[in-house]
Amino acid sequence: MKTLPRATRLTALLSGLALGAGVSLVPSVQAYLELSERMKGASVMLVILFLFFGPVLLFVVGVPHLSVDWPSQQRSAYWASLRQIGLRALIWLGGCGISVAALAHFGPHLVVGQARVAVVTRLAQTQELNPGQANPCSEPPSPHS
Numbered sequence: 001m002k003t004l005p006r007a008t009r010l011t012a013l014l015s016g017l018a019l020g021a022g023v024s025l026v027p028s029v030q031a032y033l034e035l036s037e038r039m040k041g042a043s044v045m046l047v048i049l050f051l052f053f054g055p056v057l058l059f060v061v062g063v064p065h066l067s068v069d070w071p072s073q074q075r076s077a078y079w080a081s082l083r084q085i086g087l088r089a090l091i092w093l094g095g096c097g098i099s100v101a102a103l104a105h106f107g108p109h110l111v112v113g114q115a116r117v118a119v120v121t122r123l124a125q126t127q128e129l130n131p132g133q134a135n136p137c138s139e140p141p142s143p144h145s
Contacts, residue, residue, distance in 0.1 A: 007062030012088040015055035016095020022051040024103040060088045 005011060026047055030040050057066060065078075065085065 004063050005058060007059050007085075007088060009088055009091050011059035012092040013095040015051075015059040016092040016097075017099045018055065019051045019092075020096040020099030021103060022047055024100055056092065060092045061085055 026044060030043060035043060062085070065081070
């Protein structure tokens with residue numbers, strides 16, 4: 001039988017990076033897929049489920065601490081291990097911050113630009129642009145021209 005992954009500092013960091021990147025990319029994916037408001041809410045809930053709750057429980061808290069076993073909670077080893085969980089939680093939070101900060105810095109060109117290209121591509125596929133209609137691909141006119 002395959003064992004579950006262990007909660008380590010590296011897995012906490014990687015799950016934090018994945019959460020920060022995943023949450024930052026949600027609006028771009030929603031724009032690309034042209035989701036309705038109801039589906040946007042459902043997609044956010046799926047991201048929270050798969051990128052927050054699952055990884056935090058597995059890679060930050062750890063499987064041994066998920067059981068509610070009263071006798072094991074009376075031992076000092078159980079409470080001493082909570083310090084490691086706190087450290088992994090801080091590392092996880094740092095990973096989230098790093099990925100969100102990186103995407104915030106590089107994001108206007110990567111994330112938003114890809115979403116804009118995807119929306120424009122979908123527009124071009126579904127309808128022909130009329131000569132009098134504004135072209136969403138063009139940049140807004142500069143005030144100096």
